[in-house]
Amino acid sequence: MQTITERIQSLKAEKNAVILAHYYVPDEVQAIADFVGDSFYLARIARETAAETVVFCGVHFMGESAKILNPDKRVLLPDQTADCPMAHMATAEQIEKLRRETDDLAVVCYINSTAELKALSDVCVTSSNAVKIVKALPQKNILFIPDENLGAFVAAAVPEKKFYFSGGYCPVHAFLSAADVSAAKRSHPAAPVLTHPECGRAVREISDFLGSTAEIISFAGRSDATEFIVCTEPGVLFELRKRYPEKTFFPAGMVCADMKKITLEKVLHCLETGAGEVFIGEEEGARAYAPLARMLSLG
Ligand code: 13P
Ligand code: SF4
DSSP states (O other), X not given: OOOHHHHHHHHHHHTTEEEEEETTSOHHHHHHOSEEEOHHHHHHHHHHOOOSEEEEESOXXXXXXXXXXXXXXXXXXXXXXXXXXXXXXXXXXXXXXXXXXXXXXXXXXXXSSOHHHHHTOSEEXXXXXXXXXXXXXXXXXXXEESBHHHHHHHHHHOTTSEEEEOOBOOHHHHTOOHHHHHHHHHHOTTOOEEEOTTSOHHHHHTOSEEOOHHHHHHHHHHOSOSEEEEESOTTHHHHHHHHOTTSEEEEOSOOOTTGGGOOHHHHHHHHHHOTTBOOOOHHHHHHHHHHHHHHHHHO
């Protein structure tokens, strides 16, 4: 009798599939994936893979991005209801209105957004390349959708440009309270605070390092500190503890319930049945491809 992991591995080979997982999915799913990473790394792997089927262990916009970048491949999401609420926090009307009213405007779309929003944008970014890409754009005015916290972090690093926002936020990061982070700092005074820029301003201001999940992991590796307070989704602790067993990590972030919907049983089910396939209309997919491809070349 095969274990569930063995069944997943043999079906993966049989179907010429690759399994990608974000750092926020449950530990046991990260453990069986071929590639684990942040949004930017996973988008690049999805673009480069030779596999016929991509099983994307993450939320809906991640599977959609993989499909947009690979219209001829089969992309499977183990749970189609795993959705990032922030991905919907901008509207076509907001974009069209500002485009009408503002000259020299670029619409910069955080990858945590629907295919519809990407299709209306000039370029996509992730938290690990947003500053670099916004700096490189020729336009002086930037509409940054949907995350206003990441947008404010980018605006602080690119003061020469004028920013507009759609008012979106990540409920997991934005509601982390500065009082809780300060309490963790008092309990662990030697621990630097490593924070995802989706957190609110008050938390960002009392942090020692701001960066994407992958940047937080690499900072912890090169830092001389031996303990850290981690202000992002605690799934990232699986990789941190695996890479740096001699260091101690204290989670301060909240759980993303949507990322946690991905289970080994659902990964097996989609490989067995082909359930959870992502479909994108040809026209929308073609329009959303350009901003994602631009991100991959600029980022
Ligand atoms: P990363 O780009 O750091 O992987 O973050 C993705 C995300 O959903 C953060 O909430
Ligand atoms: Fe979306 Fe926030 Fe979950 Fe990331 S942590 S997937 S931004 S809800």
